[in-house]
Amino acid sequence: MPDQLLFAMEVMLNGLMAGVLYALVALGFVLIFKASGIFNYAQGVMALFAALTLVGLQEGQVPFAHLINAIFGTDIHHFGWHLPALVAIILTIGVMVVLAIIVEKFVLKHLVNQEPIILFMATIGLAYFLEGFGDVMWGSEIKMLDVGLPQGASFWVEENTAWLGGEGFYGFFIDKLDMVAAVVAALLVISLTIFSQYSKQGRALRAVADDHQAALSVGISLRFIWVLVWSIAGFVALVAGIMWGAKSGVQFSLSLIALKALPVLMLGGFTSIPGAIVGGLIIGVGEKLFEFTIGPMVGGATENWFAYVLALLFLVFRPQGLFGEKIIERV
Amino acid sequence: MKKTLTTLVLGAALAAGPALADLVFPDLSYRTGPYAAGGIPFSDGYQDYFALVNARDGGIGGVPAKVIECETGYNTEKGVECYESTKGEGALIYQPLSTGITYQLIPKVTADGIPLHTMGYGRTSAANGKVFSNVFNYPANYWDGASVAINYLLSENGGSLDGKTITLLYHNSAYGKEPIRTLEDLSKKHGFTLTTIAVDHPGQEQKSQWLQIRRERPDYVVMWGWGVMNQVAVQEAANIRFPMENFIGNWWAGAEHDVTPAGMAANGYKSLNMNRIGDLPVFADIKKYVHEAGNAAGDGSNVGSVLYTRGMYAAVLAVEAAKTAQEMHGTPNITAAMMRDGMEALEMTDAKMDALGVAGIGPEFSVSCENHGGSGMAIVQQWDAAAKVWKPLTDYLESDAEVIAPLVLEDSAAFAAENNIAERCN
Numbered sequence: 230m231p232d233q234l235l236f237a238m239e240v241m242l243n244g245l246m247a248g249v250l251y252a253l254v255a256l257g258f259v260l261i262f263k264a265s266g267i268f269n270y271a272q273g274v275m276a277l278f279a280a281l282t283l284v285g286l287q288e289g290q291v292p293f294a295h296l297i298n299a300i301f302g303t304d305i306h307h308f309g310w311h312l313p314a315l316v317a318i319i320l321t322i323g324v325m326v327v328l329a330i331i332v333e334k335f336v337l338k339h340l341v342n343q344e345p346i347i348l349f350m351a352t353i354g355l356a357y358f359l360e361g362f363g364d365v366m367w368g369s370e371i372k373m374l375d376v377g378l379p380q381g382a383s384f385w386v387e388e389n390t391a392w393l394g395g396e397g398f399y400g401f402f403i404d405k406l407d408m409v410a411a412v413v414a415a416l417l418v419i420s421l422t423i424f425s426q427y428s429k430q431g432r433a434l435r436a437v438a439d440d441h442q443a444a445l446s447v448g449i450s451l452r453f454i455w456v457l458v459w460s461i462a463g464f465v466a467l468v469a470g471i472m473w474g475a476k477s478g479v480q481f482s483l484s485l486i487a488l489k490a491l492p493v494l495m496l497g498g499f500t501s502i503p504g505a506i507v508g509g510l511i512i513g514v515g516e517k518l519f520e521f522t523i524g525p526m527v528g529g530a531t532e533n534w535f536a537y538v539l540a541l542l543f544l545v546f547r548p549q550g551l552f553g554e555k556i557i558e559r560v
Numbered sequence: 561m562k563k564t565l566t567t568l569v570l571g572a573a574l575a576a577g578p579a580l581a582d583l584v585f586p587d588l589s590y591r592t593g594p595y596a597a598g599g600i601p602f603s604d605g606y607q608d609y610f611a612l613v614n615a616r617d618g619g620i621g622g623v624p625a626k627v628i629e630c631e632t633g634y635n636t637e638k639g640v641e642c643y644e645s646t647k648g649e650g651a652l653i654y655q656p657l658s659t660g661i662t663y664q665l666i667p668k669v670t671a672d673g674i675p676l677h678t679m680g681y682g683r684t685s686a687a688n689g690k691v692f693s694n695v696f697n698y699p700a701n702y703w704d705g706a707s708v709a710i711n712y713l714l715s716e717n718g719g720s721l722d723g724k725t726i727t728l729l730y731h732n733s734a735y736g737k738e739p740i741r742t743l744e745d746l747s748k749k750h751g752f753t754l755t756t757i758a759v760d761h762p763g764q765e766q767k768s769q770w771l772q773i774r775r776e777r778p779d780y781v782v783m784w785g786w787g788v789m790n791q792v793a794v795q796e797a798a799n800i801r802f803p804m805e806n807f808i809g810n811w812w813a814g815a816e817h818d819v820t821p822a823g824m825a826a827n828g829y830k831s832l833n834m835n836r837i838g839d840l841p842v843f844a845d846i847k848k849y850v851h852e853a854g855n856a857a858g859d860g861s862n863v864g865s866v867l868y869t870r871g872m873y874a875a876v877l878a879v880e881a882a883k884t885a886q887e888m889h890g891t892p893n894i895t896a897a898m899m900r901d902g903m904e905a906l907e908m909t910d911a912k913m914d915a916l917g918v919a920g921i922g923p924e925f926s927v928s929c930e931n932h933g934g935s936g937m938a939i940v941q942q943w944d945a946a947a948k949v950w951k952p953l954t955d956y957l958e959s960d961a962e963v964i965a966p967l968v969l970e971d972s973a974a975f976a977a978e979n980n981i982a983e984r985c986n
Contacts, residue, residue, distance in 0.1 A: 236775055243767050250765075295859055302854070364592065368859075371597045371791065371817040381799045381825070402774055404767075404799055473764065476795055478821025482594045482762045482788035489765065520768040530732040530758035532768060 235394045239401045240521040241514050246407035248513020249414045250472055254490035255497065255505040256417065257465040262499045263438050264458040265337075267348045271356035273487025275325075275463060278359050280470030280479040281367040282324050284374055287317035292366045314376035318467070325463025326456075333456045341451070360484060369481065374474040379405040410472045414506065417468065421461070421502055430457060438500075488533075492540035498553025507551060515539045581893065582626035583619070583882060585610060585875075586646040588656040593633040594762050595787045597817050598867055600858060602657055603629070605871030607857035608846050613879055615849040620882045621892035636660040643668060652882065652899040653677055655874050659735040662695075667979070669694045675900040679874050680705070680811055680834045684738055685971035687933025689904065690983040692972065696903050698877070698934025699922050700834045700959070702784075703967060705810045706739035707959035708832055708938045709782050710746045712808070722751035727778040729769060729785070729793060732758040736784045739810070743782070745963050763789025770796040783809040790818035798825030805830065811938065814950065815866040819943045827945035832938045835873045835921050836952055837866055842917035846872075866950060873921050880916075881906045904929055923956040929985035936964070 254276065261269040269275075285292060289310040298304055312320070336351050387400035425431035436444040437454045445451055470479070473486050497508020516532040516539070524531045543551065587606055590599035610625040619625055628649055630642035639661030643654060654669065654676050656662055662682035669676040670693060678686065678697045686695035700708075714721055728743055730736035740756060747754040755778065757769045763785065770793075773781060781802065783793055790813045797807050805828045809818065814831025843863050851860045862868040885894045885902025894902070907926040913919050925935035937956035944951050976983065 236771075240768070240771060243771060247765060247767055298859070361592070364596075369591065369596045369600065371821060373821045373823065375823070380795070382801060397775075399774070402771060402800060477764055477788050477792045478817070480594075480597055480788060480791070481592075482764055485594065485762055486764060517768055521771075524768070528758060529756075529769075530760040532765070533760045 232394045232398045235398050235401075237518070237521060240517045242401060242403060243407070244514035244517030245510055246403065246411060246513070247517065248493075248510035249407070249411045249506075250469075250509075251489045251493045251512055252506045252509025253410065253414055253417075253465065253469040253472060254486050255493040255509055256414075256421075256502065257462040257469065258487075258490055258494055259497075259499060259502055259505045260421075260458055260462045260465065263502075264434055265348075265437070265441075265455060266345055267337075267352060268345070268499070269462065270349060270352040270487075271359055272462065272466060272490070273484040274356045274359045274363070275328075275466035276470040276473065276486060277479070277481065277483040278328070278363045278470075279321055279325055279463060279467035280374060280474040280483055281363045281372070283317055283321040283376075283467065283471065284372040284474075284479050285367040286320050286324075287312050287314060287376075288372075290367060295368065296365060318376065318471075321467055322464055325467060326460045329456050329459035329463055332459055333452055337455050338452060356484075360481070364481075371478040371480040374471065374479050376471060376475070378409055378471070378475050380475065381405060383408065406472065406475055413468060413472070417465065418502055418506055430454075434458060489536070492536040494550070495537075495540035496543045496550060498550025501550070501552030504550055504552030511551075512536050512539060581650055582624045583652055583894065584626050584628060584646075584650045585878060586642070586649070586651045586654060587627050587629045588632050588639055588642045588654060588658075588661065589629055590632050590634045590657070592631060593635070595634040598787065598812070598815060599634065599657065601815070601862040601865050601867035602871035602874075604856070604858035604862050605868035605873075606655065606875045607871075608850050608863075609842075609872045609875035609879070611850045611855050611857070612842070612846050615853060615855070616845060620879055621886040623892045625879070625882075632656070632658065632661060634658055634660075636664055640664050640668075647672060647674060650896075652894065652896050653878050653903070655679065655878070657681070659683075659738070660733070663734065666692070666695055672896075673900070674896040675903050677874065677878065677903070679870070679877070681735065683975075685968045685975065687931065687936075688968050688972035689927075689929050689932040690972070690985045691976045691981055692932060693984055694900055696927065696932040698906075698927055698932065699908075699925050700936045700938050701933055702735075702738040702810070703742040703964045704933070704936035704959035705832050705834075705938060706742040706782070707746060707936075707964055708940075708957045709808050709810070710743070710750065711957055711960060712940045712954065713780055714750065720750070724752040724780070725776070725778040726752050726754055726780045726782060727773060727776070728754065728756045729773070729781055729783045730756065730758060731763065731785050731789055732760045735786065735812075739782075739784055742964065742967060745967065746960065749960075749963060759785070759789050759793070761789075762787055763792055766792050766796050770800050770802075773797075773802060774800040780806045780808065783807070783813050785809060785813040785818075789813075790815075791821045794819055794826045794829055795822045797829075798822055804828035805942070808832070808940070811870075814941060816948070816950070819945070820948065824945045826943055829943045830940055830953065831943075831950075833866065833941050833950070833952075834938045835866075835870045836939055836956075837864065837869045837941075837950060838920070839864065840869075840918050840921065842872070845917060869921065873918070876916060876918055876921070877906065877908070880908065880912070903927060904932070933968075936961070 257272045289308040294306050383403050386403050391400035433449045493508040493512050497504030516536045519535045520531050589603035607627050610627050614624050628646050632639040659681050662678045676695045684701040684703045686692040686697050809831040811832045811834050819826035881902040885898040889898045923935045923937040936959040940954045941950040941952050
């Protein structure tokens with residue numbers, strides 16, 4: 230096979246993998262939008278906060294250490310422990326559940342029946358608060374995240390595909406971390422689908438998504454559902470934070486991964502879990518192939534804007550996104 | 561009569577005000593946002609040194625230094641706001657730590673008569689003092705950096721890069737594009753092939769760029785990065801098994817936090833540095849007079865790191881320029897215009913740096929009316945992941961003045977023509 234074709238295939242493969250990572254972020258948006266009609270601007274910051282909490286707990290960092298030391302003149306920074314990754318992950322899930330309860334109690338409860346734009350504005354406020362709160366709680370230095378995930382090229386894939394091309398082809402490059410992310414994303418989607426189809430809470434969640442007033446009339450607690458869905462979105466944010474944080478360390482920029490999810494949502498629809506996955510894959514492959522083919526002619530760095538162009542193209546023909554629910558309003 | 565007396569007293573008080581005023585050094589810092597990890601240690605070092613001078617020496621020439629911190633978030637608009645809100649406080653010098661903010665401030669500081677120090681960043685051609693009266697970018701600028709990197713590679717390759725391929729991986733911004741022209745000229749001079757690859761802000765996702773590097777297999781990758789772009793690039797380089805010893809970042813891609821997230825995979829990565837790091841005697845004084853007195857700018861954990869040392873070095877240069885200005889004008893209460901004169905007459909010698917407890921922190925250089933850019937020298941350092949330290953590989957290396965000087969003249973002449981600036985120093 231010609232090397233150029235193999236390179237294009239390699240770019241496609243890596244685009245699919247990158248798409249999975251985008252989809253992981255988009256999933257959190259979809260979950261909350263589906264259940265409550267809220268576009269959660271804070272989803273990216275939740276990923277940052279979750280990852281900060283995970284590293285902080287794992288490394289035994291004292292939360293609010295700078296504040297405590299400044300007020301009391303102490304010099305404490307660490308508890309002196311190092312938690313196993315699994316324990317730290319479980320504790321972080323607990324923190325994200327607590328965060329969901331707080332968000333429901335102090336923000337959402339007071340905004341029931343408000344316009345979606347009001348709820349959206351509330352999540353903007355939440356994002357900025359959480360950003361600063363995370364900084365104060367865990368510090369703003371870059372932290373190394375190590376939960377034992379493999380990273381780097383898969384030698385097996387490289388060695389077993391090198392024969393496909395000539396001397397200039399070294400076999401397909403696939404990052405082991407991306408492969409793990411793909412498996413995790415698949416498991417997440419399967420679990421979420423089973424949960425929403427077959428569990429009592431899942432059915433209640435779907436009922437609220439369809440018509441929250443009708444759901445309330447049959448005794449479903451809206452407040453419980455909101456806590457539940459924000460907790461699940463918190464868990465998804467933690468997964469996204471781990472995958473992205475393993476690449477770059479845990480730092481403020483993690484919150485900007487939300488920008489990568491927006492075109493995915495535009496394309497896949499705001500209400501579809503499979504849409505988030507398929508949208509992620511299309512965006513991932515599309516932007517990588519565009520960068521590979523057209524990028525060199527226009528100076529490169531096309532991915533950020535091309536993802537939005539691609540999403541806009543889909544929007545023109547299907548405004549609700551590929552898998553979104555068609556909005557029909559009758560007068 | 562009473563009214564006249566009151567007016568006179570108030571007038572006298574106002575006139576006496578500046579004589580009693582502190583020497584004001586605004587710190588346009590960024591402790592929040594995507595670039596905070598770089599902004600925090602720099603600001604800590606900058607502020608701690610002024611605090612040390614106050615606590616240990618009683619100020620500069622007996623006048624206390626006052627630092628006014630203003631958060632820019634590395635945002636150009638906020639940076640300009642910070643400038644506008646602090647310049648009326650009697651600001652002597654600005655150090656915005658952002659090329660974007662620098663470009664906006666150049667016309668403003670020139671009009672207001674306040675000096676701007678852009679240490680190793682900003683507009684490179686500001687090194688030409690004939691055109692840029694109020695802008696200084698000593699001890700080195702981006703073009704020096706690009707040239708030092710190539711000179712280092714020349715020394716690694718027996719003086720010839722003929723037939724080699726060098727890729728510039730750059731932040732897709734004014735900052736990242738700065739070295740391109742220099743590298744293009746150097747590629748013609750030394751016969752290497754230059755390819756450029758852009759990374760969009762913030763640089764969290766670089767798969768395409770590193771797949772391209774993997775396909776093209778350049779001999780060397782030179783990186784002009786900042787923020788998360790650096791950490792991701794180091795990790796991706798390790799992922800594709802690019803030889804780390806052939807990967808060289810500029811001095812804004814060579815701090816500890818740029819390499820620690822990648823762990824042992826970052827071992828061997830190299831970067832330029834305009835300030836040598838090490839256990840300088842001044843750090844003991846900072847701990848004793850500033851930190852133990854509870855006046856540290858941060859939590860004290862950054863002392864000795866690359867960017868803390870650089871921030872402190874910036875403050876050292878500001879203090880020495882202020883001292884020079886005080887001597888030149890025979891008054892401890894200097895104005896921004898006097899500070900500018902001091903900066904233009906600044907001389908940093910090994911003996912002076914030794915006496916200040918910062919031996920070897922920077923190269924020897926002197927500033928003049930024509931040359932606001934210093935010596936243009938930098939070192940190459942290498943990351944030892946096991947010891948978690950940067951180790952200097954070279955002494956201060958010279959840049960290629962033969963290539964850079966004409967570029968500086970050309971760019972500054974264009975700026976002068978656009979802005980109707982008559983050359984000084986004649």
